[in-house]
Amino acid sequence: MSANAELVVDLDQYRANLAALRSYAPDALQMAVVKANAYGHGMVPVARAARLGGADWLGVATPDEALALRAAGDEGPLLCWLMTPGVPFGELADAGVDVTASTVDQLEAIAVSSDRPRVQLKVDTGLSRNGAFGAQWDALVAAAARLQSAGSLEVTGIWSHFACADEPGHPANDEQETVFRAAVDQLATAGVRPEVRHLANSAATVTRPSSHLDLVRVGIASYGLDPDPAVSVPEVRPVMTARSVLAQVKRVPAGASVSYGWRWTAEHETTLGLVPVGYGEGIHRTASNRAEMGFAASRVPVRGTICMDQLVVDLGDRPARIGDPITVFGPGDDGEPTAQDWAEAAGTINYEIVTRLAGRWSRTYRGGR
Ligand SMILES: Cc1ncc(COP(=O)(O)O)c(C=O)c1O
Structure with missing residues (x-):
């Protein structure tokens, strides 16, 4: 932990983003997705802000994340979706966490784990990641109907995930929605009508009202970043600012x-500034010689290879001293680059820029109450 590498997370802005996203899907419940340490923003403080901001549900990937939220005092509706061997289904059920079943084996293990555990069914509508597909789905529906009517579990949801929501014109979106609606009907025909049916991520929340159904799961846009340059969400603003200080300043000759x-x-001849963050902090090395940083209300280029613990910026002829603040990325208000700018420099997506931050950063939270 070091004040020389600080992530400032604006929880008031996060709540404002959730409110803005709610206006895109006013009739649906809202699930704030806080997996992967809330996309690098810090899971527990972000989850608290989400609840205070009126999020109806929280969503995480792993059982460990769900149990960490419960250990931190979270009590509201909470779904986790990445089931791995050895999942403590009983502990999750007793903590009131909704788990996800993609296979009959999982469903049967869930059914015997506790008294009437809550479970959501994941149907693979075309992403071919987790979820049940084809005959596996037919078997999952039959098992869910049998186990629910026996009182062994409660099916609380049916859900799926888009492959191409960030390309609103992609034919996969219509296809997946059609397959999802058929899966919902099939489950209803088997006598199971869960409380929530959900499919939409951020991109679908803003571009595809037909996919809102009972609940939308918002991740990236809640952190103030566009799901894709082609899917802009002008009402949201970045929540995170990553900043550091100059550790050394030197004048060098041509x-x-x-x-x-x-x-x-x-x-x-120019002035070089040494910034004490590198790929050990999750700064993408592929942005070497390409990214910029914010210094004295202007942008300065990163020069040369980004190292494990440090990188070098070219300050030109600007006055600079050791300890002067420098911004890796932020909302862009002071001329600094954004996470999207870094994504373009590094050849990746903004999701990865914020989520990959690791190592020596400290996190400071503003607002949120
Ligand atoms: C199952 C699921 N739902 C929702 C989301 C949120 O997606 P986004 O960050 O694009 O809003 C994710 C994130 O990848 C996810 O895995």
Whole structure:
């Protein structure tokens, strides 16, 4: 933990983003997705802000994440969806966590884990990730109907996940929605009518009202980032600012080469600034020589190879001193780059920029109450 590498997370902005997203799907319940340490923002404080901000549900991937939320005092509706061997189904049921079944084996293990555990069924409508498909789905529906009528469990939801929601015109979206509706009907015909049917992520929440159904699961847009450059959500703003300080400042002559591999050489005399963050902090090395940072209300380029613990920026002729603040990315208000800018420099998506932050960052929270 170091004040020299600080993530400032604006929980008031997070709540404002949830409110903005609610206006896209006013008739659906809202699930705030806080998996993967809330996309790097810090799961427990973000989850608290989500509840205070009126999120009806929280969603996480792993049972460990769900149990960590319960250990932190969270009590509301909570779904986890990535079941791995050895999942403590009984502990999850006793903690009031909805788990997800994609196979009959999982469903049977859930049924004997506790007294009438809550379970949601995952149908694979075309993503071919988790979820039951084809004959597996038929068998899951039959088992769910049998176990529910025997009083062994309660099917609380049916859900699926889009493959191409960030491409609103992609034919997969219509196809998946059609398959999902048929799966809901099949479950109803078997006598199971769960409280929530859900399919939409952020992109579908803003572009595809037909997919809202009973509940929408919002992740990336709640953190103020667009699901894709083609799916902009102008009402939300980035929640996270990643900032550091200059650890060293030096004037170098033309011809000075910078960092491993000497992949950048100064054409003119200039001032270099050393920033004490690198790929150990989750800064993408592929952004070497491409990304920019925010310094004194302007952007300065990253020069040379990004190292494990440090990187170098070119400050030009700006006055600079050790300890001066420098921003890796933020909302962009002060001219600093955004997570989306870093994604483009690194050849990845903004999701990965925020979620991959690791190592020595400290987190500071603003607002949220
Ligand atoms: C099952 C599920 N639902 C919802 C989400 C939220 O997606 P997004 O961050 O695109 O809103 C995710 C994240 O990948 C997910 O895995």
